Structures are given as C-alpha cells and as structure tokens.
Amino acid sequence: MNKGKVDCVIGLQMGDEGKGKIVDYLAKKYDVIARFGGGDNAGHTIYKEDQKIVLHLIPSGILNDNILNVIGNGVIINPISFKQEVEMLESFGVDVKSKLVISDKAHIITPLHKSWDAFNESQLGSNKIGSTLKGIGPCYTDKVARKGVRVKDIFKPDFNLLGVKWNNQVGLPFDIPNLKEFFEACNFLKQFRIESTEILLNNLLDEGKKVLAEGAQATGLDIDFGSYPFVTSSVTTTAGVCQGLGVSPKRIGTVFGVIKAYTTRVGNGPFTTELFDEVGEEICKKGNEYGSTTGRKRRCGWLDLDEINYNAMICGIDKFVLTKSDVLDNFSEVKIFSNSQYQNLKGWSGTDTNEFDNFISFIESETNITVGLVSCGTGRNDILEREYIL
Secondary structure: OOOOOEEEEEEOOOOOOOHHHHHHHHHHHOOEEEEOOEOOOOOEEEEEOOEEEEEOOOOOOOOOOOOEEEEOOOEEEOHHHHHHHHHHHHHOOOOOHHHEEEEOOOEEOOHHHHHHHHHHHHOOHHHOOOOOOOOHHHHHHHHHOOOOOEHHHHHOOOOOHHHHHHHOOOOOOOOOOOOHHHHHHHHHHOOOEEEOHHHHHHHHHHOOOOEEEEOOOOHHHOOOOOOOOOOOOOOOOHHHHHHHHOOOHHHEEEEEEEEEOEEEEOOOOOOOOEOOOHHHHHHHHHOOOEOOOOOOEOEEEEEEHHHHHHHHHHHOOOEEEEEOHHHHOOOOEEEEEEOOEEEEEEOOOOOOOHHHHHHHHHHHHHHOOEEEEEEOOOOOOOEEEOOOOO
C-alpha cells in the first residue's frame, strides 16, 4: 500500500537557487513539509507580509497554517542555532512548537564540531574548501564514524557529563569552547515534539497525505556527484530524500529541479561560466548575491545547461522551476552554456516578451524538461505558473 507520494524540491546548481521561496509557495498544496538533509549552513529566504525571514534549520512551510513541518533524520541540528531561529520566528508571531516535529535520529552539532571545522579549514591555506564554519563536516564525520550525538541522546540522564568528557580531552589544537549555552539550548530543544519521524511520515503517507521534501544546498555540492572536494558533506540529491526521511524510493512523486536564470557559487571550487567583468558585478548587485548564512559575496556566471543536464539526470527531474529571471531584465544580451559552448540570446524586459519565451524555450529544448514555474521577483507570490504542475 503506497497511497501518498513525496514530491521533492531539489537544487540543481551550486546552492542559493531560491528553494525556500519555492517550497513556501508550493506548501499550500501539501499537508507536510519535510527537510531531509544539511544543517544550519543552509539559508532559505521566505517572506511574511513583506518582511524577510531567513531559515537555516526549520522547514520553509513553517509560515503556512495547518501544515506539519518535519526535520528528518538526515538533518544535523545545532541546538544554539535552532533556539535562535525559533525565537526569531516567534517574534514574527509564528507558533513553531505546534507545527514542528523533529527526528530523534537527527545528529547534533556540538561546539567542538565548530571548533574542528575552523581548525581544519585554517590548515588548508590556499586550498580552502570554503566551509561555512558551522561544524557541518565534523558532525557528519562523527556520524559516519559512529561516535556522533543524536537528538534522542539529550534525554539520557548522563548527557551533561559529555561536558566533563570534552573538557578532559588533551592534545586538541584549540581551546574547549564555553559549553553553557550549548547545554541550555539542548534543554530548550527537549520542549519540542521529538519522535521517529520515519514512522510518522510513512503513516501519514498511508493515510493519503501529501508530503513535500525540502533539501539544503544543491546537487552541484553533493558529496558524491558535486565538484569534489569542494562540496558539502551530505547527500543533496533525490536519493537523499529516501535516506534522510526514511521513505521508500517507491514513495517518490514529482521531482522539481530549481535553477537560477544564471549561476552562482559561494567559496572555492570550479565554476565553468564564472564572470570576472562588469556583467558579473551587475548580476551580483541586481541579484543581491550575498550568502544568507555567511554574508559572503557569491561568484556569478551564466547559466550552465551542461551542469543542469548532468544533475537533472542524477536526480530524475520532472519539472524545472526557474528563479531570479528578473535579475537579467534589461540586459541587451544573455548567454547560456550548452554542449560545451556559449549560445547568445537577446535580452528581455519582463516575462511577457518573445525574448523571454525564447530563453525558456532554449532551456526546454536543450534539456527536454518543461519549465513549470518561474520566479520573477522578490515577493512571496511573484511566481508565474506556466502550466498546472500539481
């Protein structure tokens, strides 16, 4: 019995495609929004009454009433960041506690993970990965090494003794950080609904509920299929949905691939279409291309359909969602990289033009995938539905 399906929103470039806005927009058509991977290195921007809200851990459906939001087992949680994010949302009048469930199997980012992250990055010199320094890599390392801390562990009577254990470690290349705030945040985390979310999700699916899975980062940063070693430490593809939520591949429904009208990258690593001229600077300025998590300036370049085709193959994309098309408004010419060469297209002014239609048509003809939605502005509902997608 496989009544319900899990639709997925997957980034197909190197992150920052605008997935949060798309999940927020689609959320009204779903019963559950479930985050399946990554940690607070993600930055998903959504809007509440024109007020900008950046989410790092909590799923992007949290602003919608009557929707359950799930943090799955594949996510890693920094309790301090979680507490700050909840308090931020509560300041906007959002009742987080009544709409959020957290997997008891999600792993915990500790202050030591963050310290290790900073130390490891400092040792790489000019070969830096471009880490967000959030402790993501060391936390996933401990998870795979089978010595991590999971959410269920914070309920153990001797959990606070971890602080004693950490403080007794010798030979560390850094000072032990202050642990008081960490343990206070863990106590805050205990107040939330924590359970085996894989059982919850499968039961809801059996009832016919609709689930939308939300990823962090993007396929170009996947630990296996991204530009290794300049990647994140988790599985960011559609396959990560199954592992990060505990659902069968048979449950996967429609897979939405989110692509920007151009390409950006934060940190080091290869970037085929990167621009180093005034055009790149203009795209950066118009698109406000600064990391929502780190504040770092993003590298900008033209849309790369060779990358998109590869990542779409890996993820089994059914529909494209094109974002930030408005950033390229009023360029006299835009370029698309396809089949190892650039194609020059006439620019446009707004989505209701032949030139913009040609841009969309070129993407569709080179990928054999339909562009179902177009984000054409910063507003919450600045979305053009080109066809019925659900």
